[in-house]
Amino acid sequence: NAGVTQTPKFRILKIGQSMTLQCAQDMNHNYMYWYRQDPGMGLKLIYYSVGAGITDKGEVPNGYNVSRSTTEDFPLRLELAAPSQTSVYFCASRVAGKTVNTQYFGPGTRLTVL
């Protein structure tokens, strides 16, 4: 299994541009998550999904959109990039069910907005 994969690894955007961060998992996990990590800070949840067609906001959803048309994929969309969205973005997935189930993380996408 490849686990959780993310593309691209790095990206530089200009203010106002849009882009989609891709996330895919091959573990048949129902739950998927998007986090952002700012320097010196922990991870903050942007959006999550408990299954295909079901998404919900996390702690910091403003400026982002998501969709979940398949179990495997969970793309994150930035419509009008702003410097405040400069961050490292992590996707994660886990098996549904018990609260204790582990989240598995992708390698991250480092985004810079200039």
Place this chain on the structure above:
Amino acid sequence: AQSVTQLGSHVSVSEGALVLLRCNYSSSVPPYLFWYVQYPNQGLQLLLKYTSAATLVKGINDFEAEFKKSETSFHLTKPSAHMSDAAEYFCAVSSQNAGNMLTFGGGTRLMVKP
């Protein structure tokens, strides 16, 4: 609401010395607690997790953590630091509502001196 506090954003130890990384949580329900490690330019990897089965939890690479309900703590320890342990460590608590999202502490960067 749940929260996690990691005391000390940077910890420096000598190779072979004891590692102690502190984590305190706030939760209105019995918590499920996790320690993740992030090596430079990589995603997060699970070190260990508390599932209520035992208060002393052993993880990978000789790390362990002890859950102390009276102190609302889940500190991470390792008897003897290796150079390869240099990384950022995150404590997290899992919510028990829909999505079972993780709330992370701010992280502790561990530096190991030769």
